[in-house]
Amino acid sequence: MVFNTLTFAAFFLVVLLLHSLPLGWKTRKVNLLLASYVFYAAWNPPFILLLWISTVVDWYAAQGLVRAERPAARRAWMLLSVIANLGMLLYFKYGTFLLHNFTALAGAFGVHYSPPPFDIVLPVGISFYTFATMSYTLDVYLRRALPARNFLDYALFVTFFPHLVAGPIMRPTELVPQFETPRRATLQQLCFGLGLMTLGLFNKVVLADTFLSNAAERVFDGGKAPGLLDGWLGTLAFSGQIFCDFAGYSTTAIGAALCLGFCMPDNFRFPYAAVGFSDFWRRWHITLSSWLRDYLYIPLGGNRHGPARMNLALMGTMLLGGLWHGANWTFVAWGGLHGTYLIAERRVRGWFAGYQPGPLALFGLGLLTYALVNLTWVFFRAKDFTIAWHVLRGMLGANAGAEPILPTVYIVVVATIIPLLVGVHWFMRERTLESALARVPAPVIGAVWGLMIYLIVISQGAGNAFIYFQF
């Protein structure tokens, strides 16, 4: 079920009603669990089995970890969880990719291998819930947390519908304790939660789908090599689209959870105001970047074994982070570029240790960061390297004789929205949405909220899936 559909609106209304009934806490949790299964099954009912496998394997792995005394036994339980989860991910998400690469590699050595068709449908959200369940076992293995006291709370942690298919990727310690005591949203939480949902849907339906996606699509999927203006506008449009799409999803999810009385963590912190790439990754998809840091980068050695090992760990983490997004070498290139940026940034920071930029220099560095992030988006958005090179060449003005691609209206739209978006990020750089809203008069908030609802309705979004669903 997608947040921006009538189906979800009806579903959410029913869930809110059920959750507000004077029922016992256990009954209400069972309701939420069943509702979450309905939410997931609404896409493709058979895939609910995978969700159950992931849930049950990690529950028993964590139980085994608690009982095991020998390190080898603990390691075995941990590996069971990792292999089961990554195995599902490998088969469903990377099976075709691995097969294609194997065929190509065999072909390079003169072996012509024609595999049978491997037509696998990617279960929606598998990358998200496998990471959530793995974090449960890994936290117990690393002795950072105790296992959940009962299966219901644990199963609800895995399946809770607001975060199930596209995050924020929750850690068990963030959510399981919330299921231990009865929760029901206050009127303030309910209304503010609805406000967050409206903001999230406005980002998705109006900004991402209605205004920005078309320009990006024309440049990246139109089959023409773009010139300087079109190359940049298409990429800038995508930078806005991917942010509004994904941050819109996270904001809607956080709002939906709040309406039910639960708190979920921020997943974005105005990332286009980042100065430098380590700052960017503290602001972009925070729950994924911190997951990769805690369960991959640190175990790979982190910064504890000298610069060379650290660079290796950093690059490995970013390459795998890229691959997590999709089974395509373009995503690996995207991760590799970010890894390179991060390594380079550490080097540059070493050269300029003690330098404190003034406001103008800070803004300039922020813009430079944004420009370089845009170069990485080219690989993220392009379906293959040929398209990526065409767009990059366009952005460098190297596509001689390129025909114009974007009509005037798209240029006006992108040139209006993107500076506004970056401006808002810059203004909010050291603020939270809540702290900013506290200073705005209530009538203004009401008017903007009403306008957002109106624009969502008249945009007539077609219920397009969120971009991150494919990951």
Added chain:
Amino acid sequence: MPSSTSSSRRLTASDRPGVAQPVPVRDIPAHRWGTVLVCALVLAALLIGAWECHWRKFGAYPGYRDDAMMWARQRLRIDAGEGDATVLVGSSRTFFDVQLPVWKELSGRAPIQLALDGTSPTTPLEDLADDPKFKGRVLVGVAPDLFFTGYEFMGGNFRNYRKHSPSDWVGKWLSMHFVEPYLAFYDPDFALFTVIKRQDWPLRSGMHGGTQVRKLTQLGPDRNNTMWTKLVTDPQYRALARRIWDEDFHDPPPSAAELLEKKKTLYLQIARNAAAVARLRARGVTVVYVREPSTGNYVDYETREFPRQAAWDQLMAHVKVPGIYYDDYPQLRSDRYELPEWSHMTQASAERYTRALYAILQQQFPPDDGSRW
């Protein structure tokens, strides 16, 4: 709720490396959110009401959306046991000109309408040919500029029609019961970006203009389509619709290479149809092709670009099933019907045309199994 840190900075997992993350705390800004929500809803209701009034004043009235789910609903009737039905495939002319209630009155049974605006019927025909459950009758509408080019403007509507999720079906059901019958503005032609795009934007140097086709249709829940009355009652809108068609009729003559490519495409479409018809005929399915009327600049363009001898006659020679060319039948000739924008009939004309077409089909090309069309 108190803030987790301060009013302007909230810690996240990025600030806490390598530890168990605590339960997040979300602060609620100090406003009376219930009152703010009510104000927002009132304002939104007023604005949406004004938007609805604007489009009703423009001449719009509620109707159903012709989306992928709408097409799938009809196509899946075959899977659900109506494999012996009459199916209409074609482009917008079949969609406008064949009126399902009239057909039902004559035949006793409404056909399954699978025609799509701006889209060649060849792929849906191939899909029927590959479906062993289908053993009925097919009427294939031919609009030359779509049929012989294989153009599929709404091809997305018929791809993956068996793969819609339960969520898609529930969403369409809700929309058809609670939204589409009540809101006139809920039409792709009145969507925000569509409206913004069709403002008078300066043409970018090096780009060609090209106006998007405007709303022409009014759809019923069974995909029975009628011409939007504004085309009949508003001369300016009718002139606009004609002008938009006319934009496509003045391309420079094709080069020799383009001409060759066009010919190859035309023969490819004919070959695809011939193959599909052979498969259908092998199962005993009755197939008839129909070239619906067109007038004015549209028919001039079609005659110039797809002359009957080079296109329709070639098709007939290859598919080896009956074909009805409107000019060959006095009761179908275009001068007997009103086509406000040269391509599609008004509802009244379409009803008369359906009667005339049905009579020809039933009398001259009755189904092989003795059933009614």
